[in-house]
Amino acid sequence: MKRIAELFAVCCVVFFFAGCRQPSVTPDDVDVLNDVGLISVEMYHTGGNDIRFWRVREMPGRSTLVVQEGVLGVSTRSYELFEQTQEDLERVAKEQVAEKLNEGYKVYGPEAYSQLILQIELSEWGDPDDIEKLIMVEELLNEYMLNSGNGKCLGSDAGAKISFFITAFSAEIAVNTILEMFSKEGYHYNPVIILEKGSEVQVLHPENFQGDISLI
DSSP: OHHHHHHHHHHHHHHHHHHHSOOOOOGGGOOOBOTTSOBEEEEEEOSSSSOEEEEEEEETTTTEEEEEEEETTTEEEEEEEEOSSHHHHHHHHHHHHHHHHHTTOBOOOGGGSEEEEEEEEHHHHOOTTOHHHHHHHHHHHHHHHHHHTSEEEEEEEESSEEEEEEEESOHHHHHHHHHHHHHHTTOOOOOEEEEEETTEEEEEESTTOOSOOOOO
């Protein structure tokens, strides 16, 4: 009787944990198409010491998926997947996305991203009408942000100051990426990096900033 009771107890524990376990995500459960009908999914895993990211996007007209993954702001790798038909391309993307969701990755909405404004004084920048330089720096910021897995540069503006607008999953990591870009690419600026929270702003760089901030 004692042996039967022990087996019954073990079975109860197994059934309890099986009932508590979340059901696995299947490829049929996920949607991989964006608003314009292209495959595009970005997700993050925040359960450890580092933030990990994973992203897949379609290269239009080439039957190719570009997959990028790694540790946010630290190390990344990318590779391509090829399929003969659009149906196969979507199938592979759904399989990959389902696998990552089952590993604990999540797709986050716009509210999870930080909005950053990077400003440079005209006395540092030079000619505000130098559109070529403005576009070059904007493209470099976008490239570094994308390669770090942490967002992108949304645009720029030349007015009383030179401004660049960035969205990032981690504002702190984005600051390091931005400063790295200026250093590696030979731009000797000391940008003010501002975190915008609704109607409030916070200067993330430089530390102990004492100047005036204007977002107009």
